[in-house]
Amino acid sequence: MSPIHYVTLSVILFVIGGVGVLVRRNAIVVFMCIELMLNACNLAFVAFARLHGNLDGQVIAFFVMVVAAAEVVVGLAILMAIFRARRSASVDDANLLKY
């Protein structure tokens, strides 16, 4: 398969993840959609690594995975703190900094 197929698939997954981030209200689901976008980026990185015949893209994808793991840990901890204070996981209810 040509790398263009993989890149196109990653574009489709990225756009779907973006729609999820924009449309969904549950903060956990928004996080999962961000993970989907990061995964789509990783697929593009791996496809480009194969396109260029070197391993730099795979190394970057590896770093993306590490950063995503760190982001999920902190993000879910923030989510837990908000849920503990406000009894809600909806992004609409976290409006304490509004105005």
Next chain:
Amino acid sequence: MSHILAAAPSGTNTDSIAVATIFWILAVISVGAALAMILVRRAVHCAIMLAVVMLCLATMYAMQGAPFLAFVQIIVYTGAVLMLFLFVIMLIGISSSDSVVETIKGQRAAAGLAAIGLFVILILGIGHAAIGPAARTTAANNVDNLTGLARLIFTTYVFPFEVTGALLITAAVGAMVLAHRERTTPKPTQRDLAARRLASGHLAPDPSPGVYALHDAADRPALLPDGSTSELSVSQTLAPRDPYEETPPVRPELPASATTEAES
């Protein structure tokens, strides 16, 4: 699967028909799962759909000569990150589903338009990039995948790698700080607990759930001798699930032999 992995490092598999078949199957499954992810209401179903997408992508990494990333994807993403998501879903409430109410007027339509615009821009960008076929094996990746990656990480990318370590430490400490709850009242000692129990006037332990109930399950309230159910026997966390939706019988049915014996 083994011959797909054997396609590393260049990723040029000789059996192109098999690779194409696997790609199209995985592409359809992953796009369908991703669409289902943004359409299903419940967070748990969303997590399962995300796991499907991640497993499909892991197989695609393996097909593209990245077996190390494929396994890291399965271990880190499907194993650790998704488990973390499921833990948080469990803590927040498994029944937490999205509200269908649109809080900002016209947000769905705007989001759809933005998505179409983003898709068109990205596809146009890729179309202009003139992506050719995959490169043949070069000197950079002539060694096996793992050795090549290790050489790159510990030579060219050694500074980002160190920064990654700092990031992970910071994230771990930050998560601990955020998840830590400051105790505002002193911790009750065993003496306090005993005094509280005596003061409550309910010395015996709570009845265990499911005793003489219709089902022997933890969410079934115990039957009291007078036939009523005991709310004390069901855990507080199970209360929102309405344990009384199936009302247990007032009195367990005695077998026929037992009734005859009682009458005689």
